[in-house]
Amino acid sequence: MRQKIVNGVVALLMMALFVGIIVMVVLDKKNEAEQQIAKDSEYRQSQQSGQQENHTLINASGDTLESRILVPEGYERTQEPDDSLGAFLRNYAMLPDQTPVHLYDGEERKHASAAAVFDMYLGDRNLQQCADSVMRIYAEYLRAIGQEDKIAFHFVDGFLCDWESYKNGKRVKFVDDVPKWKESEVPENLDEAFEDYLNIVFAYSSTLSQVDESDAIPLDEIQIGDIFIKGGSPGHVILVADMCEKDGKKAFLLAQGFMPAQQFHVIKNLQHEDDPWYYEDEITYPFVTPDYQFDEECLKRPRYLSDNWP
Numbered sequence: 001m002r003q004k005i006v007n008g009v010v011a012l013l014m015m016a017l018f019v020g021i022i023v024m025v026v027l028d029k030k031n032e033a034e035q036q037i038a039k040d041s042e043y044r045q046s047q048q049s050g051q052q053e054n055h056t057l058i059n060a061s062g063d064t065l066e067s068r069i070l071v072p073e074g075y076e077r078t079q080e081p082d083d084s085l086g087a088f089l090r091n092y093a094m095l096p097d098q099t100p101v102h103l104y105d106g107e108e109r110k111h112a113s114a115a116a117v118f119d120m121y122l123g124d125r126n127l128q129q130c131a132d133s134v135m136r137i138y139a140e141y142l143r144a145i146g147q148e149d150k151i152a153f154h155f156v157d158g159f160l161c162d163w164e165s166y167k168n169g170k171r172v173k174f175v176d177d178v179p180k181w182k183e184s185e186v187p188e189n190l191d192e193a194f195e196d197y198l199n200i201v202f203a204y205s206s207t208l209s210q211v212d213e214s215d216a217i218p219l220d221e222i223q224i225g226d227i228f229i230k231g232g233s234p235g236h237v238i239l240v241a242d243m244c245e246k247d248g249k250k251a252f253l254l255a256q257g258f259m260p261a262q263q264f265h266v267i268k269n270l271q272h273e274d275d276p277w278y279y280e281d282e283i284t285y286p287f288v289t290p291d292y293q294f295d296e297e298c299l300k301r302p303r304y305l306s307d308n309w310p
Contacts (some may be wrong), residue, residue, distance in 0.1 A: 057070050057276070058070070062094070064090065064092060065091070065092050069253060069276060071244040071277075072244070075244040075277075084224075085225045086223075088145075092120075093119040094116050094119055095117040095118070101265050103261065104127075104262065113267055114265035116265065122262070122263055122264075127202040129202075130257045132201070134237055135202070139198060142304070148167070149163075149164050150304065150305070152164075152310035153209070159204075161179075161200060162310055163197055166196075167186075171184040206231075207234075207236065208231045208233065208235065211230075213304070217299055220280075224243050226302075227240065227302060228240075228289075229298055241255040241266060249280050250279075251279045254266070254267050256291070267290050
């Protein structure tokens, strides 16, 4: 009888232990589920907070580069003189927010990684690509500040095609495939002549000639108007369109044209697509951008604004 009682007690203890184990397993799973829910909720909140914070960098109502893309928290735009290229770019008109990038033929570019699109003349020919867009920026700027005598670009073969010669009636003629100036009539409409001049430049210049018109610079000397460039066929070039600073560290916006000819646009940063600024500390090589990657020594400064140009 005593043995039966002992056995019964042991059985009850074993059952209680078994039930306790089951309860502990259930509670553990419940705790894991609650922790996962909390983590998911925290992650969603952080994502929403980050999206809200980054979204504030794009001011949809801004109609210029400076008013459209705001600086990150704690940063300030670099000081640029009123007649500088930096001021010119910051005041450049932008197309409405969320405008897609279009090609020269009116088609929408697929897979464009654009944070904003410049309201820049493109034309209906497949000419204004990457290097051409940079040349247009410099040409428009020099014309705007009354330094038209500095508007000049080399063809790939080395021929210097300058705006002063063109607007005074000279035209490029090819003799045995060699470009030469030939006297012609002075144009009546200089705006139309300016576009004709740029089309000639776009047709016979490229990154191959532009890289030879530029000098390498270190990253810590980067400024608005500098370019990341790889000369080639095809090569590519992107322009430093704006810049800001925080505690001596720089961040910059990059803009590009591309192939086929398309609207000039500010490119996104693949490391944080909602924040288009590229931060100095992030730059490593190969330097990867949405459409191209650049090797070291690709950062250069065009000589178009130098005292001895052209």
